[in-house]
Amino acid sequence: MGLTVLKVGGAVVENAESLARLIADFAAMEGPKVLVHGGGRSATAMATRLGIETHMVDGRRITDDDMLRVVTMVYGGLVNKRIVALLQAAGVNGLGLTGADMDIIRSHRRPPKGGIDYGWVGDVDRADGQRLASLIREGVVPVIAPLTHDGQGHLLNTNADTMAQTVACALAPYYRVSLRYAFEKRGVMRDPDDPSTLIPHITEADFERLKADGIVSGGMVPKVENALQAIRQGVGEVLIGETRIS
Amino acid sequence: MGLTVLKVGGAVVENAESLARLIADFAAMEGPKVLVHGGGRSATAMATRLGIETHMVDGRRITDDDMLRVVTMVYGGLVNKRIVALLQAAGVNGLGLTGADMDIIRSHRRPPKGGIDYGWVGDVDRADGQRLASLIREGVVPVIAPLTHDGQGHLLNTNADTMAQTVACALAPYYRVSLRYAFEKRGVMRDPDDPSTLIPHITEADFERLKADGIVSGGMVPKVENALQAIRQGVGEVLIGETRIS
Numbered sequence: 001m002g003l004t005v006l007k008v009g010g011a012v013v014e015n016a017e018s019l020a021r022l023i024a025d026f027a028a029m030e031g032p033k034v035l036v037h038g039g040g041r042s043a044t045a046m047a048t049r050l051g052i053e054t055h056m057v058d059g060r061r062i063t064d065d066d067m068l069r070v071v072t073m074v075y076g077g078l079v080n081k082r083i084v085a086l087l088q089a090a091g092v093n094g095l096g097l098t099g100a101d102m103d104i105i106r107s108h109r110r111p112p113k114g115g116i117d118y119g120w121v122g123d124v125d126r127a128d129g130q131r132l133a134s135l136i137r138e139g140v141v142p143v144i145a146p147l148t149h150d151g152q153g154h155l156l157n158t159n160a161d162t163m164a165q166t167v168a169c170a171l172a173p174y175y176r177v178s179l180r181y182a183f184e185k186r187g188v189m190r191d192p193d194d195p196s197t198l199i200p201h202i203t204e205a206d207f208e209r210l211k212a213d214g215i216v217s218g219g220m221v222p223k224v225e226n227a228l229q230a231i232r233q234g235v236g237e238v239l240i241g242e243t244r245i246s
Numbered sequence: 247m248g249l250t251v252l253k254v255g256g257a258v259v260e261n262a263e264s265l266a267r268l269i270a271d272f273a274a275m276e277g278p279k280v281l282v283h284g285g286g287r288s289a290t291a292m293a294t295r296l297g298i299e300t301h302m303v304d305g306r307r308i309t310d311d312d313m314l315r316v317v318t319m320v321y322g323g324l325v326n327k328r329i330v331a332l333l334q335a336a337g338v339n340g341l342g343l344t345g346a347d348m349d350i351i352r353s354h355r356r357p358p359k360g361g362i363d364y365g366w367v368g369d370v371d372r373a374d375g376q377r378l379a380s381l382i383r384e385g386v387v388p389v390i391a392p393l394t395h396d397g398q399g400h401l402l403n404t405n406a407d408t409m410a411q412t413v414a415c416a417l418a419p420y421y422r423v424s425l426r427y428a429f430e431k432r433g434v435m436r437d438p439d440d441p442s443t444l445i446p447h448i449t450e451a452d453f454e455r456l457k458a459d460g461i462v463s464g465g466m467v468p469k470v471e472n473a474l475q476a477i478r479q480g481v482g483e484v485l486i487g488e489t490r491i492s
Contacts, residue, residue, distance in 0.1 A: 046319075050295055069324060073292075076342075077323020078315060081393065081401055085346040089399035095348045096322075100331040101341045102386055138380075140348055147327065153335035155327055 002236075003032040003136070003175035007164035008182045010038035013079055019086070027090035032136045032175065035087075035094075036144045036164040039079040043071050046078075059219065063119040063157040071157045075145040084143050095140045099148030100155060104128050105163060107148040107156050122148040122156025124163065129170030136171075165226045165235075172234030179230055180239045181223065187241045188224060190215050204228055248482075249278040249382065249421035253410035254428045256284035259325055265332070273336035278382045278421065281333075281340075282390045282410040285325040289317050292324075305465065309365040309403040317403045321391040330389050341386045345394030346401060350374050351409060353394035353402050368394040368402025370409065375416030382417075407469065411476045418480030425476055426485040427469065433487045434470065436461050450474055 006026065012018045026035060040061065044054045047070045055062040063071065080096040087094035099105030099122075107122030132142060144167065146160035161181065168179040188210075190197035202210065207224055210216040216224055227238035252272065258264050272281060286307065290300045293316045301308040309317065326342040333340035345351030345368075353368030378388060390413065392406035407427065414425040434456075436443035448456065453470055456462040462470055473484035 072327050073319035073323040075323070076327040077319040077321070081318050081322040081344055081346060084344070085395045085401045086399045088346055088349055088395060088397060093348055094346070096342075096344070096346075098327055098330070098342070100327060100334055102339055103334055134384075149331045149334060151334060153332045155331045 001031065001175055003034070003171060003177050004029060005034045005036065005164055005168040005171065005177060005179045006182060007036040007160060007180065008038065009160070009184070010040040010042060010079075011184060012182065013037050013039065013083060014042050019083075023083070023086045023090050027087065027092050032141075034132070034136070034142045034144065034167055034171070035083070036146070036160055036167060037075075037079060037083060038146055038160040039071075039075045042079060043067075043074045046070050046074050057116050057118070060118060060121065060159070061157060062117075063121050065120070068120040068155060068157060072147060072155055075147050075157075076155075080143060080145040087141065087143065092141050093139050094143045095135065096143045096145065098145050098155065099124075099127075099158065099163070102128070102131055103149075103151070104131060104142075104144075105148045105158075105166060106151055107158055108150055109154070109156060120154065120156050122150065122158040124148060124158060124166045127163075127166045127170035129167075129173060132167065133171060133174040142167075161223065161226055165230045168230050168235045168238075169233040172236075176236045177234075178237050178239065179227070179235050180241070181227070182241065185242070187239075188216060188220060202227075204231075247277065247421055248424060249280070249417060250275060250424045250426060251280045251282065251410055251414040251417070252426045252428060253282040253406060254284070255406070255430070256286040256288060256325075257430060258428065259283050259285065259329060260288050265329070269329070269332045269336050273333065273338050278387075280378070280382070280388045280390065280413055280417070281329070282392070282406055282413060283321075283325060283329060284392055284406040285317075285321045288325055289313075289320045292316050292320050303362050303364070306364060306367065306405070307403060308363075309367050311366070314366040314401060314403060318393060318401055321403075322393050322401075326389060326391040333387065333389065338387050339385055340389045341381065342389045342391065344391050344401065345370075345373075345404065345409070348374070348377055349395075349397070350377060350388075350390075351394045351404075351412060352397055353404055354396055355400070355402060366400065366402050368396065368404040370394060370404060370412045373409075373412045373416035375413075375419060378413065379417060379420040388413075407472055411472045411481075414476050414481045414484075415479040418482075422482045423480075424483050424485065425473070425481050426487070427473070428487065431488070433485075434462060434466060448473075450477075
């Protein structure tokens with residue numbers, strides 16, 4: 001049976017209008033499903049209001065004690081619970097989760113790399129696909145916030161793309177999984193500013209060539225690498241595309 | 247089989263030392279269990295940092311749009327997820343929940359009373375004991391934040407004592423439930439300032455007399471009324487007592 005893991009970025013869930021559209025589209029999606037969301041802009045805005053500075057390195061948030069409290073509140077509370085309440089109203093039996101809840105996703109604190117200490121940032125070790133599959137079989141729709149834990153009492157700020165990939169792979173033994181990354185562009189394009197140059201399908205071999213030719217570059221490289229890794233680990237297909245999901 | 251529903255106030259979970267003790271005590275408690283927590287002081291502190299004024303009427307928080315965002319972040323995120331991560335480290339398979347998650351606790355927005363509009367405050371209608379019992383049978387320990395939802399997409403700030411009582415009653419068909427309210431005093435006392443005047447046991451008839459004599463008064467009246475209502479609805483026993491739970 002097919003199952004969809006949909007990952008949506010912060011920009012989609014932080015704007016009332018696009019959030020309402022997401023809820024409607026997601027509710028209309030057939031079959032079992034999982035939603036993984038971001039929330040970075042809200043976290044940055046909340047940090048600013050609290051007088052906490054945001055430091056990003058290569059698109060990753062440096063997460064000190066104060067910032068961990070901010071992302072815990074914003075991702076695990078504000079964004080996650082709002083989505084769950086809206087899904088319930090749309091007839092979807094959402095259950096908000098972080099990796100700590102039922103020990104669904106375990107990670108370890110990222111060791112300092114190249115002189116950079118990311119703080120309370122987690123690199124994912126494993127997801128409990130069996131537990132997730134069992135909930136899903138009962139009609140529950142997991143709504144996953146980008147937080148994990150280390151099993152020693154610490155929450156860890158975790159990349160939502162990676163979490164979606166991990167969850168998709170963990171569910172692959174139980175379902176034919178379609179992993180969808182919804183974001184602001186139409187997909188992977190030869191010219192990022194020209195939607196008509198969309199590349200409709202990328203295989204492992206295609207990617208090596210596209211990367212060597214410099215056509216896939218920047219932030220798109222890890223996204224496509226994650227996607228191909230998911231395929232290697234049993235995910236049926238990965239779609240990288242527009243915010244509009246239906 | 248016996249099950250314990252433990253309700254702890256904000257004061258316990260907001261101090262690192264008492265929180266650590268709670269986690270250890272709760273982890274040591276035998277048998278199936280549920281934790282219901284408050285978080286009012288953290289919410290007030292966070293509101294103040296954000297320049298949002300806190301208005302209380304008869305101990306209840308007026309919850310406008312801004313305050314709803316604060317309690318959603320603080321109760322559903324900051325306090326709840328921190329407890330869950332600490333419980334996981336203590337070997338307890340915690341699952342953080344609001345009433346919206348899996349539609350566990352449904353409420354309706356309290357209509358204005360006596361000229362007071364409490365805002366986004368919920369009066370509880372029902373809890374899904376079957377779903378909670380099914381999770382508990384699988385070894386999951388629900389950790390419940392004082393938030394519910396109205397089924398129309400709105401989260402509602404909800405009294406944690408009432409939520410604990412509702413959860414205890416909803417589980418009564420499945421377990422012999424012991425409902426424990428942990429708070430800062432030793433229990434119900436004839437003289438609130440003299441612990442030696444503790445009343446060890448109160449029946450329905452006792453309560454009427456104690457109330458008529460003015461011995462049980464103020465904030466203790468609704469607490470004992472809630473307790474007796476729980477007994478009438480099938481809860482095995484209700485304990486009102488000290489923070490220290492072991």
